[in-house]
Amino acid sequence: MFNFSIQPTFTERESVDGSKLYEILIVGGGPSGLNAALYASRKGREVAILAKRVGGQLLNTSSVENYLGKDGSSGEELTESFRSHVESLKVPILEDAEIRKLEKNEGIFHVTLADGRIFRGKTVILNLGTTNRKLNIPGEDTFASNGIAYCAICDAPLYKGKDVLLAGGGNSAVEAAIDVAKVAKTVTVIHRSEFRADKILVDKLYEMQNITVHLQTQILEAVGDTRLTGVKVLDKKTKEERIIHGDGLFIEIGNDPNTSLVKDLVELNASGEVIVDDKARTSLEGLYAAGDMANTPYKQIIIAAASGAIAALAANEYLNTI
Amino acid sequence: MEKMINKEVEKQLRQVFGAMKEDITLVLFTQEGECYSCAETKQLLSEVAELNPHISFVEKDIHKDADEASKYNVELTPSFVVLDKEGKYRGVKFNGFPGGHEINSFISALMELSGNASDVSPEIAARIAKIDKPVNIKVFVTLSCPHCPGAVEKAHKLAMLNKNIEGEMIEAQTFYDLSTKFNVSGVPKIVINDTLELIGNQPIEAFLSQIEAL
Numbered sequence: 001m002f003n004f005s006i007q008p009t010f011t012e013r014e015s016v017d018g019s020k021l022y023e024i025l026i027v028g029g030g031p032s033g034l035n036a037a038l039y040a041s042r043k044g045r046e047v048a049i050l051a052k053r054v055g056g057q058l059l060n061t062s063s064v065e066n067y068l069g070k071d072g073s074s075g076e077e078l079t080e081s082f083r084s085h086v087e088s089l090k091v092p093i094l095e096d097a098e099i100r101k102l103e104k105n106e107g108i109f110h111v112t113l114a115d116g117r118i119f120r121g122k123t124v125i126l127n128l129g130t131t132n133r134k135l136n137i138p139g140e141d142t143f144a145s146n147g148i149a150y151c152a153i154c155d156a157p158l159y160k161g162k163d164v165l166l167a168g169g170g171n172s173a174v175e176a177a178i179d180v181a182k183v184a185k186t187v188t189v190i191h192r193s194e195f196r197a198d199k200i201l202v203d204k205l206y207e208m209q210n211i212t213v214h215l216q217t218q219i220l221e222a223v224g225d226t227r228l229t230g231v232k233v234l235d236k237k238t239k240e241e242r243i244i245h246g247d248g249l250f251i252e253i254g255n256d257p258n259t260s261l262v263k264d265l266v267e268l269n270a271s272g273e274v275i276v277d278d279k280a281r282t283s284l285e286g287l288y289a290a291g292d293m294a295n296t297p298y299k300q301i302i303i304a305a306a307s308g309a310i311a312a313l314a315a316n317e318y319l320n321t322i
Numbered sequence: 323m324e325k326m327i328n329k330e331v332e333k334q335l336r337q338v339f340g341a342m343k344e345d346i347t348l349v350l351f352t353q354e355g356e357c358y359s360c361a362e363t364k365q366l367l368s369e370v371a372e373l374n375p376h377i378s379f380v381e382k383d384i385h386k387d388a389d390e391a392s393k394y395n396v397e398l399t400p401s402f403v404v405l406d407k408e409g410k411y412r413g414v415k416f417n418g419f420p421g422g423h424e425i426n427s428f429i430s431a432l433m434e435l436s437g438n439a440s441d442v443s444p445e446i447a448a449r450i451a452k453i454d455k456p457v458n459i460k461v462f463v464t465l466s467c468p469h470c471p472g473a474v475e476k477a478h479k480l481a482m483l484n485k486n487i488e489g490e491m492i493e494a495q496t497f498y499d500l501s502t503k504f505n506v507s508g509v510p511k512i513v514i515n516d517t518l519e520l521i522g523n524q525p526i527e528a529f530l531s532q533i534e535a536l
């Protein structure tokens with residue numbers, strides 16, 4: 001409570017210019033977008049970032065333990081070090097900018113924001129990341145604001161001393177379980193198959209006294225009256241259904257790519273990710289996609305950052321040819 | 323007493339506050355006896371006020387100064403409002419300690435009201451200007467939520483731009499009963515006129531669509 005996480009957004013900043021035709025317009029400000037900006041700017045390109053929130057999913061991460069050289073940084077610290085590196089090159093960043101539309105007219109990309117403003121680029125690099133996947137079970141929408149949560153670091157304090165259920169078995173689920181268990185009375189992890197998380201994390205999870213784990217258990221329904229009181233599950237081994245009680249349900253079952261905006265513009269794969277080639281090129285000339293929204297394997301910070309670099313270098317190469 | 327704002331944070335704040343152009347006043351309501359985080363909030367606000375001559379700080383008692391409390395619709399403690407250079411209430415209120423991530427919405431409110439108002443697009447400004455009924459926006463937050471200050475700032479922005487609108491941050495753990503009443507199970511949770519709900523840090527258009535639907 002007595003720490004102050006001041007964001008350096010209050011200092012003087014370069015601003016994104018609506019009248020300018022940027023050479024590389026970067027949409028999305030997570031690890032991928034920020035690194036793309038760094039590379040594009042170092043190539044001397046006129047570049048700007050438009051993003052809802054600089055940091056992206058990094059901001060929901062309490063502790064990052066697998067980014068080379070930055071062991072144990074909080075997601076926020078990492079975000080600020082990325083941001084200040086990019087800003088040291090005077091790259092303008094527009095935050096709170098929600099993109100609603102992307103079009104290519106006569107060789108120029110037009111990006112329209114929710115508030116109607118339009119920005120233009122000769123090339124665009126999309127780095128929109130992903131959003132939490134829903135369970136898509138009955139009751140999920142009913143209790144969306146009455147017991148279901150999707151952001152462990154945000155919402156854990158609301159469950160102090162309570163019994164919490166947590167769906168998922170990947171790295172973010174296991175990390176979230178460990179974080180929530182520090183404040184909640186108990187955490188019950190429910191996952192439909194086996195853990196996919198790193199062994200080092202799973203070991204840590206099993207060390208926590210107040211965490212119980214149910215693997216091979218599928219959540220069928222969120223149950224409750226005015227608030228969520230538990231979930232109905234199917235034990236896949238015994239084929240029996242039962243109710244597991246809890247005051248809240250955290251859903252950490254993975255993510256869906258934020259690609260609805262471009263689904264009619266570029267080719268997507270069956271998982272909804274933008275299909276890119278080895279130079280981050282989409283099916284539309286001049287449009288690049290990188291990070292978690294693209295069909296690159298393994299969704300990790302270092303991989304997203306690296307793919308942003310590839311996209312920027314490829315866009316730079318392309319600009320030399322037009 | 324040990325300072326709450328350490329040297330590092332003090333330096334950052336002084337630098338940010340350096341851009342203040344107009345005077346503002348923080349009016350904090352506390353009460354005698356049991357009051358979770360009243361002392362801490364008072365200490366923070368008074369330390370902040372020392373960092374720049376444009377900031378004044380006054381402490382009031384919610385019971386003894388009941389008239390004043392009702393002038394700003396203050397019903398909780400600790401609760402504070404930020405007044406502009408004319409001492410006018412512009413609908414900017416915080417309930418609970420504005421620490422952790424929420425320091426950002428606090429700084430933002432101070433800066434905006436001291437003459438550094440950020441722009442909104444003309445279309446948005448026109449929609450805000452049209453709102454002619456009383457609107458109360460509650461934004462429930464936790465101090466560890468990185469998405470929450472954005473939602474609080476938008477509620478405050480709307481309030482500053484239209485006198486019919488009031489925006490208040492509510493720290494969910496401090497005001498447990500209120501959070502339970504509004505079923506806060508995820509933050510930021512935005513409640514408009516105690517009836518309409520939004521979840522997450524929504525764009526200002528989403529706030530407006532809800533308000534226009536009232």
Ligand SMILES: Cc1cc2nc3c(=O)[nH]c(=O)nc-3n(C[C@H](O)[C@H](O)[C@H](O)COP(=O)(O)OP(=O)(O)OC[C@H]3O[C@@H](n4cnc5c(N)ncnc54)[C@H](O)[C@@H]3O)c2cc1C
Pocket residue numbers: 027028029030031032033050051052053054055056057058060061062063064065066067097098099100127128129130172175258290291292293299300301302304305
């Ligand atoms: C809880 C959690 C813990 C994690 N822990 C780790 C870890 O320990 N190590 C690790 O390597 N990885 C971890 N990850 C994964 C990692 O965070 C992602 O792989 C990485 O952030 C992807 O980067 P990105 O830039 O592709 O997308 P994101 O980080 O998702 O960024 C997307 C950007 O696009 C913006 N955006 C989205 N939609 C719009 C729109 N319509 N308009 C404008 N802007 C928009 C967002 O605001 C954001 O700026 C974790 C993820 C989560 C959720």
